[in-house]
Amino acid sequence: MSEDPKRTLTDGSPVPSDGSHRALKPNGQQRGYVVLSAEERAKGFVRPLRFAYVHVGRPLPPNLRDLTEAEAKQYAAYGYVKYEAYGPDRSPTVGRFWTQPELDRSTGGCLATTTMSLPLAETYARDPKFYGGTFCCACREHLPLEEFVWEGTQQRLGN
Ligand SMILES: [Zn+2]
Known part of the structure; x- marks a missing residue:
């Protein structure tokens, strides 16, 4: 049996091997x-128990700053x-300007809130890195x- 006893489906049933x-x-x-599994989740949480998350989209570029008065x-x-500013690893003197619509498109979030059931919330609280992705109820993906x-x-999931 290669079945992992520490993992189940949300209803407690075994994870189908297919x-x-x-x-x-x-x-x-x-x-x-x-x-x-319920037994694993009962071992304690390393994060608060949370049931809802917001689809804010991809993080903005890290080196983003406001325009100077002259630039504005x-x-x-x-x-x-x-x-x-692209930064020293790319080029310290080069960068690009962004408009607000470009920023909004670049992050791609729909701002909808998705809620989840207790076993899922407890799994996040027990192991924040358990999942690599999650479902958005508005984007339906x-x-x-x-x-x-x-x-x-402002805390991203997975941290
Ligand atoms: Zn969404």
């Missing part, structure tokens, strides 16, 4: 989701709102964890 639980339902969700005046016609924050916080 992966059939990953088949998608019409609403985009999987037929079943893998969680840590010079480029007013273009609608630029931020400047991204599974997306990387870094596109989501816990509701009411």
